Amino acid sequence: MSGRLFNEVIQNHRSIRQYTDQQVSDEIIKDLLQSAKSASTSHNVQAYSIIIVRDVQKKKKLAELTGNQSYVEKCPVFFVLCADYYRLKKVSEWHNQPFEVNELEQVLVGGVDTALVAQNLLLAAEAYGLGGVMIGGIRNQPKEVAELLNLPKYTFPVMGLCIGYPAQSPELKPRLPESATIFYDEYNEDQLEQAIKEYDQVTEAYYGARTNSQKGEPWSKQMAQHLSKPNRAHLESFIKNQGFLKS
Amino acid sequence: MSGRLFNEVIQNHRSIRQYTDQQVSDEIIKDLLQSAKSASTSHNVQAYSIIIVRDVQKKKKLAELTGNQSYVEKCPVFFVLCADYYRLKKVSEWHNQPFEVNELEQVLVGGVDTALVAQNLLLAAEAYGLGGVMIGGIRNQPKEVAELLNLPKYTFPVMGLCIGYPAQSPELKPRLPESATIFYDEYNEDQLEQAIKEYDQVTEAYYGARTNSQKGEPWSKQMAQHLSKPNRAHLESFIKNQGFLKS
Numbered sequence: 367m368s369g370r371l372f373n374e375v376i377q378n379h380r381s382i383r384q385y386t387d388q389q390v391s392d393e394i395i396k397d398l399l400q401s402a403k404s405a406s407t408s409h410n411v412q413a414y415s416i417i418i419v420r421d422v423q424k425k426k427k428l429a430e431l432t433g434n435q436s437y438v439e440k441c442p443v444f445f446v447l448c449a450d451y452y453r454l455k456k457v458s459e460w461h462n463q464p465f466e467v468n469e470l471e472q473v474l475v476g477g478v479d480t481a482l483v484a485q486n487l488l489l490a491a492e493a494y495g496l497g498g499v500m501i502g503g504i505r506n507q508p509k510e511v512a513e514l515l516n517l518p519k520y521t522f523p524v525m526g527l528c529i530g531y532p533a534q535s536p537e538l539k540p541r542l543p544e545s546a547t548i549f550y551d552e553y554n555e556d557q558l559e560q561a562i563k564e565y566d567q568v569t570e571a572y573y574g575a576r577t578n579s580q581k582g583e584p585w586s587k588q589m590a591q592h593l594s595k596p597n598r599a600h601l602e603s604f605i606k607n608q609g610f611l612k613s
Numbered sequence: 614m615s616g617r618l619f620n621e622v623i624q625n626h627r628s629i630r631q632y633t634d635q636q637v638s639d640e641i642i643k644d645l646l647q648s649a650k651s652a653s654t655s656h657n658v659q660a661y662s663i664i665i666v667r668d669v670q671k672k673k674k675l676a677e678l679t680g681n682q683s684y685v686e687k688c689p690v691f692f693v694l695c696a697d698y699y700r701l702k703k704v705s706e707w708h709n710q711p712f713e714v715n716e717l718e719q720v721l722v723g724g725v726d727t728a729l730v731a732q733n734l735l736l737a738a739e740a741y742g743l744g745g746v747m748i749g750g751i752r753n754q755p756k757e758v759a760e761l762l763n764l765p766k767y768t769f770p771v772m773g774l775c776i777g778y779p780a781q782s783p784e785l786k787p788r789l790p791e792s793a794t795i796f797y798d799e800y801n802e803d804q805l806e807q808a809i810k811e812y813d814q815v816t817e818a819y820y821g822a823r824t825n826s827q828k829g830e831p832w833s834k835q836m837a838q839h840l841s842k843p844n845r846a847h848l849e850s851f852i853k854n855q856g857f858l859k860s
Contacts, residue, residue, distance in 0.1 A: 368740075369641070369644075369737075369740040369741030369742065370644070372619060372622060372736075372737070372740030373644050373645075373647070373648045373737050373740060373741075375619060376648040376651055376733055376736065376737055377647055377648055377651045378651075379651045379652070379653070381653065394616070397616075397617070397620050398620075399791060399795055400620070400624055401620045401623040401624055403788045403789070403791070403794065404623055404624045404625075404626045404788070405626070405732060406626070406628065406732075406735065406746075406747045408747075408749045409749070409839055410786070410832070410835070410836075411836060411839070412788065412789050412794065414794065415794050415795070415796060415800070416794060416795050416796070417796045417797075417798070417799065417800060418795065418796070418797050418798070419798055420797075420798065421798045424798055424799075450794075451840075452802070452805075453789075453793060453805055453809065454836050454837075454840055456805060456806070456809070457809060457832075457833035457834075457836050457837050458836070458837045458840055458841070460833055460837065461833065461834055461837035461838075463837040463838065463840070463841040464841050464842070465840055465841070466840055466841065466842055466843045466844065467840065468843065469843055469844060469845060469846050469848060469849065470720070470848050470849040470852060471752065471844050471845035471846075471848045472844070473717070473720075473721070474720070474721075474724045474752075474771070474848070475749070477721045477724045477725050477728070478724050478725070478727075478728040478771065478772070480725075481724070481725040481728035481729050481732070482728050482731070482732045484729070485652060485653075485728070485729045485732035485733060486623055486732065486736075488653065489619075489623065489733075489736065490616075490619070490620050490623055493615075493616040493619030493620060494616030494620075495616065499653075500653045500655075502655045502656070502722070505718070505721075514799075515798075515799050515800055516799040516800045516801070517800050518800060518802060521800070524721070524725065525725070539657070541650045541651070541659065542650070542659050542700075544646060544650070546700060547650065547659065547661065547662050547663060547697075548646055548662070548663050548665065549662060549663070549664045549665070549762075550664075550665050550667075551664070551665070551666055551667065551668045551671055551762075552664065552671075552761075552762050552763040553662070553664060553762055553763045553764050553765060553768070554763070555699070555765060558699075558700055558703060559703070562700065562703070562704060585657070585704075586704035586707055586708065587704075587708055588657070589657075589658060589701050589704050589705070590704050590705045590707065590708035590710040591708075591710065592656055592658070593698075593701055593705055593710070593712055593713055593714065594705070594710040594711050594712070594713065595711070595713055596713045596715065596716055597713065597716060597718050597719070598716060598718035599716050599718075601716060601717050601718045601721070602716065602717040605717060
């Protein structure tokens with residue numbers, strides 16, 4: 367298979383939030399999981415778990431807990447991707463070793479390992495003609511999510527992932543230009559201002575077209591608003607309660 | 614292109630640490646970057662940057678800083694993938710908004726956004742017949758890495774990525790069985806012990822074959838040793854110095 371074609375699939379990504387009634391076959395799910403677990407992992411810790419949620423009541427509850435995102439309920443299959451050191455705690459006990467997960471490093475590795483798996487899972491699905499969207503809202507009420515899914519200590523939900531056959535065909539969302547995100551041999555902030563201003567024009571037009579108004583909010587303004595107040599301030603204490611970091 | 618073939622590429626991943634002298638063309642690099650930036654991102658923050666390092670002296674220095682990993686020096690192109698809120702800080706100033714990145718949420722989003730981009734980049738490369746390996750050692754001496762690459766405040770290196778044409782063909786590394794990592798509708802710890810014991814036998818044989826001894830160390834023992842002492846305990850204070858979390 368050609369590299370170009372493979373890259374076309376990757377570059378064709380858009381978030382899909384509406385699905386047909388068609389179910390995802392067990393055969394395809396099995397292949398997606400095989401792809402998911404093939405991701406790189408830090409020091410082979412494989413510090414993730416996947417909860418596959420098809421139970422209708424649980425999806426309904428998860429839709430509420432993620433901020434009333436109806437597609438969490440309506441997608442045929444919902445994945446909850448968790449950072450997971452619980453297995454590692456067990457094997458430390460087997461071998462009578464201390465278990466040191468008090469550093470930010472372990473939280474970061476858990477998040478990164480889980481994200482690598484999630485990206486494989488989503489791409490694998492998209493290659494089969496499925497579509498999906500990642501759900502950061504799974505971190506809105508992590509304690510309630512953990513109770514609902516029986517998550518043990520030393521785990522935390524990193525993201526949700528809705529998967530199904532697309533019943534919509536949205537435009538590609540424009541990304542920051544290369545000059546805002548790619549640097550050669552060292553970071554160069556001189557190139558940022560112009561790049562972001564260009565992107566602001568692109569996003570004004572893009573969001574304007576979606577809302578049938580002349581102009582949408584430019585990216586820089588959306589971001590400034592988004593970061594103007596604390597976001598998910600409860601997360602640190604939840605993750606500490608799960609056994610990580612220093613209390 | 615068939616979903617099955619695409620998934621075969623994903624499932625064929627192995628870490629490649631030896632490269633031929635062949636350079637990676639600018640045309641291919643351009644396509645890889647296009648794939649990288651197509652990844653999902655939390656709330657469209659796009660909180661990552663990529664430093665492409667080809668400078669020989671910088672690669673040599675980065676090889677030292679990542680724990681004397683010679684392939685960091687020898688690979689034709691080395692990527693440093695950073696969580697990046699510096700752009701977001703700039704746009705907050707433009708719009709006279711407060712800038713709130715004091716929560717663990719922002720560190721996690723930075724790590725996750727960066728990992729999603731990194732996974733796209735590596736898969737995109739593998740589809741072109743390139744190979745690579747992710748380098749968590751970029752977090753060994755993050756302050757020195759930041760100085761070398763001129764990284765501004767509100768950024769931190771998440772991982773490195775060596776890319777080149779493979780000069781080795783290692784076996785697939787076995788992963789944890791599905792029963793250790795995949796759950797249906799809720800977490801079920803009853804299935805873990807048996808699954809990990811099976812995996813221990815597989816990894817004993819795998820590492821034994823690589824070292825020409827009868828038995829290698831089983832996974833559970835490697836993990837118990839790896840987590841028996843604090844790992845990268847400096848990371849939290851570095852990330853705080855970069856402007857994140859509460860000091």
